[in-house]
Amino acid sequence: MRGSGKSWTAGVVAEELASKGIPFIIIDLMGEYKTLREKFPVLIAALGSPDYADLKGLTPESAGTLAEKIVNMGISLILDLKYGTMLDRYRVLASFLEGLYYTEEKVARPYVLIMDEAHRITPEKGVIKLRGVREAQQKIEYWVYEIGASLDYNEPVLVMKNGTVMMLPIGELVDRYFEKDDWGRRYVDDLQVPSMNPKNGQIKWKKVAYVFRRPAPDALVRLHLETGREVTVTEHH
Template sequence: MTEIILSADGEVRLSAGDLAGKGEAILATRGAGKSWLAAVQAEQLIEAGYPILILDVVGEYWSLKAKYPVIVFGGQHADVPLDPHIGGEIAKAVLDRKLQAVVDLTGMRRADQPFFIADLAAELYEYGLQVKTPCWLLIEEAQNFIPQVGNPPCKRPILDIVEMGRHAGLGVCLVSHRSATIDKTALGLCDILVFKRLTLPHDLQVVRDFFRGRDPKFVDVVKELPALGNDEAILYYPLRLEAPVKFKVAERKTPHVAETPTLKIKEVAAPEISAVSRELTEYFQRFIREKVVRRDEVAELRARLEELQRELEEKDRRIEQLEHDLELAQRFRIEVPPELLKVPGVNEKLEKLEERIMDLYAAQVEKAKRLEEENRALKRQLEMAGKADFSALAEKLEALNREMQRSRDPLASLSESLSSAVEKASK
């Protein structure tokens, strides 16, 4: 069984089997060396031919390419371009081809990352159950994706791997600088915990509560955490160790590019892209192009659907208006004695009269609307006026109310006009 050496003296070791199907958490404050320790494990798993998949939100694990045939998706040092819609395809490629891969998320919008990771983690677990390919998943800044408070779309798929990943041969390592904000269910499910320097009271309290709930006799470990150096860590693995072990972390074999930037930045020369990388690049470029084409087609169809919906709504409004006009026409239809219709020119006069009645009705309706709007405006003016002349406003309002009262039934004046017109036509 391949051994993963964690300590500089070679005494503290884990087996690849320890990492397969188990949950691990590396907890430390910023700059305390948590990514260094994670990379030490990644390097040795790669040397053992173990498939790994690293979700890198800060763009530092690409330097593994300096020594190993790692495929980098996305970021400034990408072998393969990254698209928010190919998370599931990446997971399948890692399992099918037994790849060592880094997904650099620095170029992806923060809002897209939870959906991308949800797709990737769900496919990694579900497809992993089918193919049973062992794989180690490393998630940097895990508190962003499985927070204690909140429920981003990627939270449930990641928790599924932490809780049940062993059935698919999946191990997961959660790296976080905020113990207080990462999901406590996930921490509780981890078999292996590595503590580096922690100084914030809330983060220390999380570790204290963890030991009180699981192993109270080791709660004093918390007192050592604020004083740990960057090269020191404490391993808690009760399935293999009788007590937590303090150790100095082993050296990395690839450059560490996660240090705070200075004026002198040493560039890391990456090896020439491999045939596998070229093949994957071509495959994912085709996949992304096809995805973009399908996305554009869907967008075009959606736009056309919205346009047709607007046309349908406009036709519905037109039908409603025509039905309204028909109802009015029937309401104002003039009943004329049959003998009167025989008089030359009567039909033409009646048609003009009906048109005039419709015009009068429409004018009355518009007038009523205008008066109601003026009425509301005056009421608002009265309410807002502090020292205004209320008597003048009240008189104007009363006059409008009287005019509205006369206009409330526009059919009254129309009926008078209609009666007069019929009487004249009869003569």
């Protein structure tokens, strides 16, 4: 929804964070946040060579290194992706997010990530057909949405699909929404899961907005619950 004040609100949030010394990263597709540097010590790194950028000519290789350095230094960053092709944007952002995740985990310094115009990067509906762009988009979706909360393929889930209640492995369910070797995020409108209202403890069926599929990680964690149940999840679940 253009013109509703999202970017302005994000700018206000960034100013509040900066005034309190909380590091943040803004993914800026439109070059709208460069004026933040007039008030606060914010680094601007750009795809292309705009005059206002401190670091220019980002590549997928340098973007990952950039993420590592800013987290280690604890500084705020505007990642300006206004200039460049769609493929350049996706590849640089995917590399940056991967570097950010691993470095933030190692350093244990939390960052606030603001992704303005996120619907342009990871739209709710539709699939990009250009292979290179689609592959880069899948990586972005992985690092933004999926890395921290995944179940093993064979973990059973209770769902209602088109009015029919069933229990089946989550991997088998999710496979129905993807091509054989595809992965990422898919919008769904025919799926519900039981959800508990924390205020009254009542269970109701709630619609599922998306399903995710990701490559299997090198290691999974098996949790033993007090109820006696076991569940296998990713290590960052």
